[in-house]
Amino acid sequence: MSRQQLIDMTRSLVAHGEAGTMELADDVVRIPASSYTDEALFEREKKQIFRRLPLMVAPSCELPNPGDYKAMDICGVPLLLTRQKDGSVGAFLNMCKHRGNPVAAGTGNATRLMCGYHGWTYKNDGTLVGVASPQDFGAVDKAALCLTRFPVYENAGLIWATLDPQSTLDIADYLCGYDDLLKAFGFESWHLFSQRTLSGPNWKTAYDGYLDFYHLPVLHANTFGADFYNRANYFAWGPHQRLSTPTKYAVKVSSDDDMQLDLTTVADDDLSYEVLVQGVWTIFPHISIASFYGGGLRGAMISQLFPGDTVGESYTTQFYVMEHEPDDEDKIKAAREQFDFLEVVVRDEDYTTGKRQHEALQSGMLKEVLFGRNERGGQVFHQWVEKLTDASDEQLKEIFAAECKQAAE
Template identity: 85%
Template sequence: MARNTLIEMTRSLIAHGDAGTMELADEVVRIPASAYTDETLFEREKRQIFRRLPLMVAPSCELPEPGDYKAMDICGVPLLLTRQKDGTVAAFLNMCTHRGNPVASGSGNASRFTCGYHGWTFKNDGALIGVASPQDFGAIDKAAHCLTRFPVYESAGLIWATLDPNSKLDIADYLCGYDELLKAFEFDGWHLFSQRTLSGPNWKTAYDGYLDFYHLPVLHANTFGSDFYNRANYFAFGPHQRLSTPSRYAIKVSGEDDMKMDLAAMNDDEIPQEVLVQGVWTIFPHISIASFYGGGLRGAMISQLFPGDKVGESYTTQFYVMEHKPTDEAAIKAAHDQFDFLEIVVRDEDYKTGKRQHQALQSGLMKDVLFGRNERGGQVFHQWVDKLTNASDDDLIEIFAAEQPSLAAE
């Protein structure tokens, strides 16, 4: 079913490419400039979006083995992810139930965690198994003092968690079936080659760039080239979007050779799987996924974006994942070269521009910013940010329940 949907998308892209057209939004949309600079709104977005909605917190290959763990902080919430003995993933509030000190930091492999403050010990399934000097501390019910669990969901080689232990929003419902399409990347069993974290501008300023092909031949003229495409069609599944160039052609990398394929001349079953996932896939509110090749080896960069401490700050962890672990020196170097190139593109072009843009907007002398008819992805993104920021917890259930029938129509 997912492949059929991807084929339909591809045939639509081919038709638009042959006609020299693209899908356009109904009108040019204005967004208040204050949406990027208002500190009160920024704090509300962190609370209503990042601390309330499911977030993609790790690729599965970051925690491949039982006992693997990762601790991270998201908008002031300390999160601990652990891979269990049975292969499932658990997500916890990374706070000792004695005084709230984090029980883990960084990443690694461990069967238990001991708090560095008073020595309370927890299993990696969250169970409290040891209270230091229990004869002095006094009697407590250990079962009532386990680490607080967060809702967690693993699908398509990706891990989601909701930073609200009482959330009633089902993560699968929130994804609107989008994870079924993401399975086409076949991330299960992939290798995490490298990762790094970059500083960026306001989180929405940064995310706008992932939803925008319009800027590619201008801002990236010295990296991607000035003849690079600037059109994209958008496919939406709830707030999650895929954008891809309308064209009948695709490039398939085989070894060191690039092969231009005429998709219009191919039967549905002849179109390679990696071609069906071309373009940029975004997972609301903070993830971008795009395919790349280093030395002929298939890979993808997963960009994980979070708001920073201040309205004009964000940070992005870039995960470079690969279908196969490169083994020889030439392949390793080619993968590093590809990842380093992408750092230059994002850090020195996208985010450097975004920081200048944010600084200018903070002058308060521009009332609105514009999203053209050819920038439908940005229009949809900002509509969802506004909608979900102002939704109640009960509204969220209704909003995403209403999105499920639209998936059935696909």
């Protein structure tokens, strides 16, 4: 992790804040409205983006202990994550090699996973260890019938997996060094306080909102407030972006009150990591990370977005993680109130608006939508969606090799 990179970004934001400026894109960009409504394109995006690129499938604190497991479905692919004896994470196709029945459901802790159909049993490292009634079934090579492995990678307190067992795209290359910057949060030792899943609109409609500060004082006037900032500068590592407000101030949180901290008065060596990671950090194609404080306790909401069954549907799991587990009723209540507040903001404001927007776009009466010069994050996102949807497997490797090289320079 480069602390200096974080300091440089912060000083850039401070300079823009003092000057009353922001970084602007070169021009207004037009995106076909059908990009949100075309069913054939939607299916292609699920295949080319979500079933081919690395996805952040869980925060590490969701599987803190050896034996912990999590089963989930992503775009029709049943995924099983396990925390193995040595502390590493395994990612598997959640299908028994006998008939394809899932070997686990939901979450839990187990060193052995038994298929509920015929009783075949696997270790949590994917090894097939038991065939029911082997004397009747017949001879099989158990070593050849282990659970199918997916590429998996854990860093910065986050877990990525690629839902293609044949993928040769290195997950670390895909992240372009971005994961090392995410270490500044310190998620490796954080606590998962709570989580829930919300229904949303088309996945790109939903994700647009995470890349957009422009709407904050309008759509969220009754929650965040009408005087909330609406400007954001963007920093990019390949398709992954950080959005943060160009200002010389940061929120300083104490046990008693919140106050503004003038960053022009703070030396680089004294800048805390809490200040250095302010803003919204997005991991392409479906993650948003934003810092919050419940009763003065440091936390973050990690929003994990996936396409739904149809072009107009998506679902988002919100993970509220905390630097320290609340240890008394008042702290628990404050954290719960913060998480409940964020549910209202996303469910009742962002996603309700997104669903109305999608219904209107489905009329076909609007041919294109606009992303202004002050909405560079959205511009970049849609450019990367199109680029990666159209790229071949070999081109993916070339694209991210080049991005890694550029990030390292």
